[in-house]
Amino acid sequence: MALVxxxxxxxxxxxxxxxxxxxxxxxxxxxxHNLLNIQKTHERMQTENKTSPYYRTKLRGLYTTAKADAExxxxxxxxxLDKIAEIKSLLEERRIAARMAGVYSDxxxxxxxxxxxxxxxxxxxxxxxxxxxxxxxxxxPPPLCGAIPASSDYVAKQGDxxxxxxxxxxxxxxxxxxxxxxxxxxxxxxxxxxIDEEGKERHTLSRRRIIPLPQWKANPETDPEALxxxxxxxxxxxPQTTCFYRALIHTPPHRPQDDYSVLFEDTSYADGYSPPLxxxxxxxxxxxxxxxx
Amino acid sequence: MSELKDCPPLKYYDFKPVDHVKVxxxxxxxxSRSEDDGIGIEELDTLQLELETLLSSASRRLRxxxxxxxxxxxxxxxxxxxxxxxxxxxxxxxxxxxxxxPKKQKLDGKGSHGPGPGPGRPKSxxxxxxxxxxxxxxxxxxxxxxxxxxxxxxxxxxVEPYCADITNEEIxxxxxxxxxPDDEAEYYKIPALGKHYSQRWAQxxxxxxxxxxxxASDKKKSMxxxxxxxxxxxxxxxxxxxxxxxxxxxxGCPFGPLTQRLLxxxxxxxxxxxxxxxxxxxxxxxxDGAGTSPRSQGxxxxxxxxxxxxxxxxxxxVSQGLLDxxxxxxxxxxxxxxxxxxxxxxxxxxxxLTAHNRSRKQELLxxxxxxxxxxxxxxxxxVADNEVMEAFRRIMAARQKKRTPTKKxxxxxxxxxxxxxxxxxxxxx
Numbered sequence: 001m002a003l004v005x006x007x008x009x010x011x012x013x014x015x016x017x018x019x020x021x022x023x024x025x026x027x028x029x030x031x032x033h034n035l036l037n038i039q040k041t042h043e044r045m046q047t048e049n050k051t052s053p054y055y056r057t058k059l060r061g062l063y064t065t066a067k068a069d070a071e072x073x074x075x076x077x078x079x080x081l082d083k084i085a086e087i088k089s090l091l092e093e094r095r096i097a098a099r100m101a102g103v104y105s106d107x108x109x110x111x112x113x114x115x116x117x118x119x120x121x122x123x124x125x126x127x128x129x130x131x132x133x134x135x136x137x138x139x140x141p142p143p144l145c146g147a148i149p150a151s152s153d154y155v156a157k158q159g160d161x162x163x164x165x166x167x168x169x170x171x172x173x174x175x176x177x178x179x180x181x182x183x184x185x186x187x188x189x190x191x192x193x194x195i196d197e198e199g200k201e202r203h204t205l206s207r208r209r210i211i212p213l214p215q216w217k218a219n220p221e222t223d224p225e226a227l228x229x230x231x232x233x234x235x236x237x238x239p240q241t242t243c244f245y246r247a248l249i250h251t252p253p254h255r256p257q258d259d260y261s262v263l264f265e266d267t268s269y270a271d272g273y274s275p276p277l278x279x280x281x282x283x284x285x286x287x288x289x290x291x292x293x
Numbered sequence: 294m295s296e297l298k299d300c301p302p303l304k305y306y307d308f309k310p311v312d313h314v315k316v317x318x319x320x321x322x323x324x325s326r327s328e329d330d331g332i333g334i335e336e337l338d339t340l341q342l343e344l345e346t347l348l349s350s351a352s353r354r355l356r357x358x359x360x361x362x363x364x365x366x367x368x369x370x371x372x373x374x375x376x377x378x379x380x381x382x383x384x385x386x387x388x389x390x391x392x393x394x395p396k397k398q399k400l401d402g403k404g405s406h407g408p409g410p411g412p413g414r415p416k417s418x419x420x421x422x423x424x425x426x427x428x429x430x431x432x433x434x435x436x437x438x439x440x441x442x443x444x445x446x447x448x449x450x451x452v453e454p455y456c457a458d459i460t461n462e463e464i465x466x467x468x469x470x471x472x473x474p475d476d477e478a479e480y481y482k483i484p485a486l487g488k489h490y491s492q493r494w495a496q497x498x499x500x501x502x503x504x505x506x507x508x509a510s511d512k513k514k515s516m517x518x519x520x521x522x523x524x525x526x527x528x529x530x531x532x533x534x535x536x537x538x539x540x541x542x543x544x545g546c547p548f549g550p551l552t553q554r555l556l557x558x559x560x561x562x563x564x565x566x567x568x569x570x571x572x573x574x575x576x577x578x579x580x581d582g583a584g585t586s587p588r589s590q591g592x593x594x595x596x597x598x599x600x601x602x603x604x605x606x607x608x609x610x611v612s613q614g615l616l617d618x619x620x621x622x623x624x625x626x627x628x629x630x631x632x633x634x635x636x637x638x639x640x641x642x643x644x645x646l647t648a649h650n651r652s653r654k655q656e657l658l659x660x661x662x663x664x665x666x667x668x669x670x671x672x673x674x675x676v677a678d679n680e681v682m683e684a685f686r687r688i689m690a691a692r693q694k695k696r697t698p699t700k701k702x703x704x705x706x707x708x709x710x711x712x713x714x715x716x717x718x719x720x721x722x
Contacts, residue, residue: 010334018323021340024347025324056365063362070355077348084341091334129338132345137356187695219349256349257342 006094013087020080027076031069038062074136085131092159119196120240123177126161127280132256133216133223146218146226149286156180156190156212163235163244163285164192165209175211175235175244177283178203196242211235217281219256227252228260228284236262237283246287250276260284319343459664467658471651481640483633549603551610670720677713684709 041062045055133145143150156162157180164178178192181202190210193202218226228234228249235244247262259280263273319339548556610616684706691698698706 014334017340021320021323021344024344028347056368060362060365063358063365067355067358067362070351070358073351074348074355077344077351081341081344081348084337084344087334087337125338129341131341132349134345134348134352136352137359221349221353256345 006090006097010087010090013083013090017080017083017087020076020083024073024076024080027069027073031066031073034062034066034069038066078134081131088129096159116240119242123195123237123242123283124280127282128257130214130217130280130282132219133226134219135223141216141218141223141226144212144214145216146214146223146281147228147284147286148214148218148226150212154212155183156210158182160215161195161213161282162190162192163211163213164190164203164205166194166203166205177237177242177244180210194242211285213282213285217256220253220258221256224252227281228286233287234262235285235287236260236264236279238264239277239279244283244285247279248273249284253281320347458668459661461665464658464661464665467654467661471654471658477647480643483636483640548599549606551606551616552599552603555606667720670716674713674716674720677709677716680709681706681713 038059041055041059045059133141135141141148143154160180162178162180163175165173165175166178167173177195179195181191181193183190189204189206191202191204192210218224220227229252230249232249234247234249236247237243238245245264247264250261250263252260259278261276262279262284263276265272266274269275319336320343323336323340607616684702687702688698688706691702
């Protein structure tokens with residue numbers, strides 16, 4: 001019932017998205033004309049090597065129109081992206097609802113043991129599709145964008161991915177990738193599920209043991225301050241695993257889709273660090289603890 | 294030509310839009326689809342990425358446009374102003390995904406464009422960290438840091454000596470002050486009068502004359518034995534003798550001053566004058582013991598009588614109330630009395646002041662000791678406060694962990710509270 005209505009909603013949204021995309025293209029083709037004009041004027045000015053007032057005013061006018069166009073284009077693009085985010089959240093809700101329903105019916109445990117490869121692909125995809133933060137001019141990146149930490153009273157929502165410090169059976173503490181199930185305000189504790197094994201025991205942990213993963217990627221071209229810098233100590237997800245380990249940043253990403261290149265602390269190597277490995281922005285968080293095994 | 298020089302550092306950006314056909318295939322595909330086909334859910338991710346790329350380039354274009362426009366506007370407003378920042382080239386505004394090698398130069402959007410900076414200039418978010426040729430023609434004045442507000446610090450520093458705790462050091466200083474000074478006794482001494490200056494001078498004069506005489510006779514004769522023996526001792530004896538025979542009436546009159554005044558008042562004519570004239574002071578030189586003979590002989594009254602007469606007149610005057618009975622003391626007159634009087638007055642004042650100071654210092658010492666005791670108590674109160682806070686925190690933690698505080702914790706809390714109460718009572722009491 002709920003699932004069906006969700007489907008129709010999704011279909012609706014997809015339609016809207018289609019519209020928006022079409023609009024975007026219209027906008028862009030319109031503004032293209034203007035941009036060409038600017039191009040021509042530039043060329044002329046450069047060849048003649050003279051900036052007469054005539055040119056300047058003309059250029060200024062062109063710039064203003066181009067600016068308006070660009071703003072409009074940005075607006076539409078943002079709406080399109082928001083629409084996509086909306087669809088995605090609906091899908092996510094659907095998934096969680098399905099899972100809950102599945103839990104209550106014992107018959108078919110939902111995707112209990114996923115194959116490793118499948119899990120990894122999922123993780124990869126999730127990292128890739130993390131929305132990129134593109135701020136308007138003058139806006140600064142919000143908390144949980146790239147390296148910007150969450151505000152101190154932030155509570156992770158259901159379905160958020162977090163890094164959780166759990167005590168393994170043998171007493172070892174490890175940071176694992178987990179998904180938030182619920183938060184108990186009176187005790188200030190989270191209930192989280194290990195992403196690897198859904199349906200298995202869930203951990204109840206205090207807030208100190210939970211680090212929310214970033215919800216936006218930081219754009220290196222516009223917001224470099226929201227990225228971790230070289231040699232910063234972080235917790236990064238080891239490739240092909242679901243655990244976080246301490247690492248040093250080797251190189252931050254250059255383009256929005258790039259990954260961090262990090263050096264994991266590894267005593268099996270001579271200098272104590274592994275060779276540089278790539279980890280997506282989504283799976284790199286600040287490391288606050290002091291050296292504890 | 295000046296125009297050329299003042300040419301604004303316009304960057305001729307490559308405002309080419311993203312070639313979506315190449316860079317955003319999915320996007321293009323979607324575009325070409327009709328309404329009915331719609332978008333599949335699985336395409337969402339790729340679409341998202343592509344749209345993000347487009348948006349990213351569009352925003353950058355937007356920012357660059359804004360900047361350039363601003364430069365133009367500013368330049369127009371301030372033509373001829375040489376202070377322009379040279380801007381670096383923005384890395385390629387064209388599709389970033391295509392051009393991976395950006396032309397790097399730092400773009401500095403901030404700056405003082407002459408006197409009035411262009412309002413609302415968006416800072417270029419361009420960040421290539423490698424700084425290339427980068428010329429500042431303008432001295433990059435930092436926004437003057439807010440002048441540190443120093444006043445409260447200075448105020449508290451100045452008030453500090455008044456509010457600080459009293460230390461043992463200070464108590465000791467007070468005690469020191471209270472000790473009576475050694476030289477106090479000296480101030481109360483009334484030094485002996487010593488020889489009156491007239492006598493001293495007379496003595497000295499006599500000596501001087503004798504010496505001169507000796508020298509003179511020395512010049513004439515070689516021997517002046519008996520005279521030269523006239524040294525100070527003899528001179529003194531001489532003087533004393535002559536003095537003893539001269540009672541108060543130094544100018545020769547044997548009658549006391551009161552007698553003289555009385556008679557003067559009664560008698561019109563200057564009958565006394567011959568009497569005054571006759572006695573010729575013959576202080577120096579007379580070896581004869583009866584130095585008063587010429588005077589006394591010419592008198593009708595005998596010397597002892599004048600004295601008793603003086604005394605009787607005095608008595609009478611005092612009984613009549615015409616004269617105060619207090620005698621002027623001291624030989625030699627008023628001047629000494631005044632000095633003495635002054636001296637005594639000052640001594641009395643000193644005594645009073647010292648007494649007053651002592652009492653004040655003692656009071657201060659008492660208060661200081663009291664305050665020290667209180668300080669100690671206050672210190673203990675502070676410690677007790679901390680204990681109470683600690684107990685409170687423990688109980689709160691217990692409560693948070695959803696368990697009731699143990700008996701031990703409760704006891705601790707109560708103990709801390711009671712202790713604090715008792716100390717406070719002590720303080721107030």
